Amino acid sequence: MALAESTRKKVRPIGLLLFRHETILLLVLVGEWLYFNAVGRRFGTPDNTFDIMRHSAEIGLLALVMTPIILTGGIDLSVGSLLGLCAILFGKLWRDGGLSLPVAAGCTLLIGACAGGLNAALIARLRLPALIVTLGTYSLFRGFAEAITRGVDTFTNFPDSFLALGQNRFAGLPAQVWFFLPVAIGIWMLVHRTSFGRSFRAIGFVPDGARFAGLPVERRVALVYVLAGLVAALAAIIYTARLGQAKADAGTGYELFAITAVVLGGTSIFGGVGSVHGTLLGVAAIAVLNNGLVHARQPREVAGMLTGALLLAALGASEIPKLLARMRAPRHGAAPPLSPNNPS
Amino acid sequence: MNRLFAFAVCVSLALFSACHKSSETSTGTDSGGKKLTIALMPKSKGNAYFISCKAGADEAAKEFGVDLLFDGPTEPDPAKQNEIIENWITLGVDVIAAACENKEGISTALKKAREKGIKVITYDSDANPDAREFFINQATPQGIAQTLVDEAARLTDSEGEFAIITASLTAANMNEWRKNIDARLAEKYPKMKLVDTRPCDDLKDKAQAEATNLLSAYPNLKLIMAICSPAVPGAAEAVKQAGKTGTVKVIGLGLPSENRRYVREGVTQSVILWKTKDLGYLTIKAAADLANGKLKSGATEYDAGKLGILKIDGDSIVLGQPFIFNESNIDQFDF
Amino acid sequence: MRKYSRELTVAGVLCVLLLALAITAPAFYEPQPLLSRLAREAPTLILACGIALVMVSRQIDISIGSLFAVSSVCAGLLAAAGWPLAAVLGITVLFGAGLGAVNGALVAGLRLPSIVVTLATMVILREGLRWQQQGAFINLPDSWQWFGLSQRGGQITLISCALLALFALAWASRNFAGIRFLYAVGSNAEAARLAGLRPQWMTFAVFVFMGALAGGAALMNVVQSPQVDPKSGTGLELKAIAAAVVGGVAVSGGRGNLWGVFAGVLLLASINPALTYLHVEAYWEKAIQGAVILLAVVFDGLRNQREIS
Numbered sequence: 007m008a009l010a011e012s013t014r015k016k017v018r019p020i021g022l023l024l025f026r027h028e029t030i031l032l033l034v035l036v037g038e039w040l041y042f043n044a045v046g047r048r049f050g051t052p053d054n055t056f057d058i059m060r061h062s063a064e065i066g067l068l069a070l071v072m073t074p075i076i077l078t079g080g081i082d083l084s085v086g087s088l089l090g091l092c093a094i095l096f097g098k099l100w101r102d103g104g105l106s107l108p109v110a111a112g113c114t115l116l117i118g119a120c121a122g123g124l125n126a127a128l129i130a131r132l133r134l135p136a137l138i139v140t141l142g143t144y145s146l147f148r149g150f151a152e153a154i155t156r157g158v159d160t161f162t163n164f165p166d167s168f169l170a171l172g173q174n175r176f177a178g179l180p181a182q183v184w185f186f187l188p189v190a191i192g193i194w195m196l197v198h199r200t201s202f203g204r205s206f207r208a209i210g211f212v213p214d215g216a217r218f219a220g221l222p223v224e225r226r227v228a229l230v231y232v233l234a235g236l237v238a239a240l241a242a243i244i245y246t247a248r249l250g251q252a253k254a255d256a257g258t259g260y261e262l263f264a265i266t267a268v269v270l271g272g273t274s275i276f277g278g279v280g281s282v283h284g285t286l287l288g289v290a291a292i293a294v295l296n297n298g299l300v301h302a303r304q305p306r307e308v309a310g311m312l313t314g315a316l317l318l319a320a321l322g323a324s325e326i327p328k329l330l331a332r333m334r335a336p337r338h339g340a341a342p343p344l345s346p347n348n349p350s
Numbered sequence: 351m352n353r354l355f356a357f358a359v360c361v362s363l364a365l366f367s368a369c370h371k372s373s374e375t376s377t378g379t380d381s382g383g384k385k386l387t388i389a390l391m392p393k394s395k396g397n398a399y400f401i402s403c404k405a406g407a408d409e410a411a412k413e414f415g416v417d418l419l420f421d422g423p424t425e426p427d428p429a430k431q432n433e434i435i436e437n438w439i440t441l442g443v444d445v446i447a448a449a450c451e452n453k454e455g456i457s458t459a460l461k462k463a464r465e466k467g468i469k470v471i472t473y474d475s476d477a478n479p480d481a482r483e484f485f486i487n488q489a490t491p492q493g494i495a496q497t498l499v500d501e502a503a504r505l506t507d508s509e510g511e512f513a514i515i516t517a518s519l520t521a522a523n524m525n526e527w528r529k530n531i532d533a534r535l536a537e538k539y540p541k542m543k544l545v546d547t548r549p550c551d552d553l554k555d556k557a558q559a560e561a562t563n564l565l566s567a568y569p570n571l572k573l574i575m576a577i578c579s580p581a582v583p584g585a586a587e588a589v590k591q592a593g594k595t596g597t598v599k600v601i602g603l604g605l606p607s608e609n610r611r612y613v614r615e616g617v618t619q620s621v622i623l624w625k626t627k628d629l630g631y632l633t634i635k636a637a638a639d640l641a642n643g644k645l646k647s648g649a650t651e652y653d654a655g656k657l658g659i660l661k662i663d664g665d666s667i668v669l670g671q672p673f674i675f676n677e678s679n680i681d682q683f684d685f
Numbered sequence: 686m687r688k689y690s691r692e693l694t695v696a697g698v699l700c701v702l703l704l705a706l707a708i709t710a711p712a713f714y715e716p717q718p719l720l721s722r723l724a725r726e727a728p729t730l731i732l733a734c735g736i737a738l739v740m741v742s743r744q745i746d747i748s749i750g751s752l753f754a755v756s757s758v759c760a761g762l763l764a765a766a767g768w769p770l771a772a773v774l775g776i777t778v779l780f781g782a783g784l785g786a787v788n789g790a791l792v793a794g795l796r797l798p799s800i801v802v803t804l805a806t807m808v809i810l811r812e813g814l815r816w817q818q819q820g821a822f823i824n825l826p827d828s829w830q831w832f833g834l835s836q837r838g839g840q841i842t843l844i845s846c847a848l849l850a851l852f853a854l855a856w857a858s859r860n861f862a863g864i865r866f867l868y869a870v871g872s873n874a875e876a877a878r879l880a881g882l883r884p885q886w887m888t889f890a891v892f893v894f895m896g897a898l899a900g901g902a903a904l905m906n907v908v909q910s911p912q913v914d915p916k917s918g919t920g921l922e923l924k925a926i927a928a929a930v931v932g933g934v935a936v937s938g939g940r941g942n943l944w945g946v947f948a949g950v951l952l953l954a955s956i957n958p959a960l961t962y963l964h965v966e967a968y969w970e971k972a973i974q975g976a977v978i979l980l981a982v983v984f985d986g987l988r989n990q991r992e993i994s
Contacts, residue, residue: 047441047442048440048441054437061433133990134983135982138982142979142982145972145975145978148975152968153968153969155520156519157518157549157968169458173458248429249429249432249452249455249458250454250457250458251428251454251455253520256428256429258425258427265804276798300421300441301440306424307395307812307813307815307816309812310808313808314805315805315809317801318791318797318805321795321802322797325796395815396815396820396916398819398821398822545964546961552916553916553917555725558725559957562718562725563961564961566712566717567710580822583910591717593717607822608822608912
């Protein structure tokens with residue numbers, strides 16, 4: 007049976023599988039859009055669309071960079087806390103350190119990369135489980151943010167030219183979109199068009215096999231975590247511009263949103279399967295849902311519950327045919343097919 | 351190629367709907383006879399204090415025939431308030447009344463609302479003055495801090511150690527109160543010493559745990575000041591379980607209903623608050639009057655109907671002084 | 686000895702911390718606050734034991750905080766309506782088990798990844814509870830606190846219950862086949878299946894068990910004060926998982942024992958009080974907790990590296 011399954015896998019290439027999940031998600035997104043368009047008077051307006059873009063820029067960045075991490079079979083729970091830490095360090099470097107905003111921004115990006123480097127060192131070098139390491143850094147980074155500001159300090163009064171980054175439009179689109187797009191395209195190219203990026207899936211699929219095949223697994227895994235730190239720092243700067251304020255609790259809960267978007271987009275949490283455009287669709291689906299429910303005059307809690315239900319439905323939808331097949335298959339001696347999505 | 355095509359479909363659909371809608375937005379502004387829409391935002395939903403404000407707001411909405419939208423963040427994410435306000439701007443509400451978690455952060459969004467012609471008032475916690483027309487103040491931060499400190503001084507004979515339990519170290523209004531508490535202490539009560547401040551993350555159980563530790567770690571503690579509403583019953587329970595009822599006093603900012611039993615048992619001496627229902631009522635009434643021109647900037651008095659004539663201090667409409675609930679009067683209130 | 690090096694290390698660090706406190710802040714050991722603290726941590730210990738078993742079978746459950754909150758509210762509402770203790774206990778545990786069964790069915794039946802399933806159920810339960818309760822506390826009848834016993838009696842009862850559960854589960858994990866099988870499933874589910882076990886049913890069972898434990902822990906928390914806060918349980922899943930991991934339970938399954946978890950719970954629970962007793966500012970708490978978790982894991986990793994090389 008296992009052999010038959012593997013031949014079946016050859017006949018049904020991975021690409022088609024991915025396409026199917028993303029199509030479902032695309033249909034969900036279109037369905038959401040049409041529904042809220044009908045229900046909400048002001049839903050489909052350009053203003054509202056730009057609102058959606060503005061509100062999901064930082065989380066979208068985190069979800070984008072979470073995709074290669076999860077593809078390699080890892081996870082990073084610390085990106086939200088790192089956003090908070092970078093935000094206050096940015097404010098501190100500018101206000102108390104006297105640095106100019108561009109220099110402070112550059113230093114913040116560097117610090118973000120170094121913090122990502124801490125995760126990278128522990129996960130890639132010491133081969134510690136990503137879940138636990140990033141659980142630790144999740145507390146550690148937030149803790150540093152709180153300790154540095156004593157919880158109380160906030161950084162405000164940024165010059166208008168900086169705030170325009172998060173609040174104004176540039177060439178017709180919200181300014182942060184012009185930061186989001188290059189990162190999105192860059193990460194998409196990295197994951198889908200370079201052999202470097204294609205190796206992520208191999209690493210997630212079978213890390214030891216990848217190692218034996220000569221891939222520098224540790225270095226590549228380390229790189230994605232450093233990248234995550236860098237992008238979290240960028241997201242922190244955009245966040246500060248959008249809000250006009252940097253506080254230690256910035257980014258609370260963003261990591262769960264990012265993970266939800268990535269998984270919704272079809273990336274397997276076990277690694278080896280997934281796509282960046284799926285993640286983008288996932289971010290869009292959740293952002294549109296949250297925004298649309300406001301227009302539909304529904305309370306905020308409903309948005310949370312529906313997001314959870316959507317996640318289960320999206321995952322379940324692709325699993326139910328497999329379940330039915332398993333139930334129809336003869337019991338004795340039939341091995342459950344081993345796949346990256348089903349190690350047990 | 352297929353994926354790119356799918357993306358293209360998505361984007362064109364979005365643009366199509368956007369084009370279709372934009373013609374509608376130019377018409378449909380508020381005109382006489384249309385119900386006013388007032389959007390009310392708490393600091394966070396699921397907070398009993400703001401629910402009681404909403405009760406008053408609902409009453410006012412019914413009385414004045416306005417459409418009341420109530421929404422707020424469910425998580426303590428500083429950015430969420432801004433996002434909701436921006437959604438409301440797009441929705442085209444008439445007035446926004448917000449309790450601000452982050453003074454500067456939310457001002458960004460509120461200023462945008464004002465630019466679009468939406469009236470903005472704040473209540474409970476203020477934004478920057480240029481971001482709103484009026485601030486419905488139940489009591490100034492100075493007033494609240496003074497009442498707290500004066501009560502604490504009264505109960506401890508103006509000397510001794512006391513500790514504060516706050517919600518989180520980052521909460522803006524708590525920090526505002528802290529500053530004023532420190533100022534008041536320095537000004538009037540040099541013999542009182544604030545030995546520690548611990549956060550309870552807005553959780554009653556954690557407040558109880560923190561209070562238990564405080565009672566034991568500072569054996570000379572005379573009073574616990576709980577400035578976050580779940581912390582008041584939490585601290586009271588800790589004092590009770592430690593057997594220090596009466597020895598260590600408990601005061602705080604909280605709801606009468608949550609503290610009734612401790613006040614009756616003598617564990618909690620004073621619960622300081624204000625009539626939250628009145629605050630909610632006043633907020634909606636002022637919002638409605640602002641929208642239809644009855645309340646104008648520069649006014650020094652405001653006729654708040656059943657709440658009487660209230661003074662306007664600059665651009666703050668003050669409900670009154672903080673109210674002290676204690677053994678003698680707590681049974682009269684049901685919120 | 687080497688097999689238990691992690692557990693012994695954690696126990697060692699705990700002893701050092703306790704010793705340091707005994708010298709610098711002996712007030713830490715005052716009996717009444719100490720009893721209160723231990724009683725407060727009893728539900729966490731139960732949850733940590735449960736999550737340890739879940740992790741041993743190579744799954745994870747991040748919805749236990751929400752399960753705890755929903756069960757607390759369920760128990761509170763029933764108690765406020767006048768139901769007797771035994772009935773409330775039974776129903777709360779069954780309710781928790783039922784919610785756990787939903788997790789179990791999705792993970793074991795549909796083969797969905799447990800982290801995603803429990804992330805979804807966590808959000809759904811949390812938001813649903815918020816919607817329903819709107820933050821309102823539930824007032825309990827006076828006879829409810831401490832099971833109707835005295836405060837000291839109630840606290841000792843709770844601590845004993847938690848320790849009893851710990852002992853029972855620790856004994857069972859050596860001697861009871863059902864739990865030993867979890868280790869097998871966690872190490873290599875396919876091998877376990879070939880050996881005649883039914884991994885899917887075991888997975889389902891462990892989630893149901895976790896839910897039941899969450900219900901029981903919720904009740905243990907409810908009896909400690911006269912009001913139920915619907916927000917209780919916030920952050921509890923991270924506390925329990927961190928304690929289990931610090932105590933040596935492997936996220937990849939198949940390894941870990943409950944004594945280590947016990948040491949982990951005590952260690953992490955001592956950090957915050959230690960800060961208060963040592964008069965350290967509160968804003969260091971998260972940083973120190975993160976550091977402790979990282980140190981525990983790094984120490985392990987370095988040891989593994991040395992063994993490999």
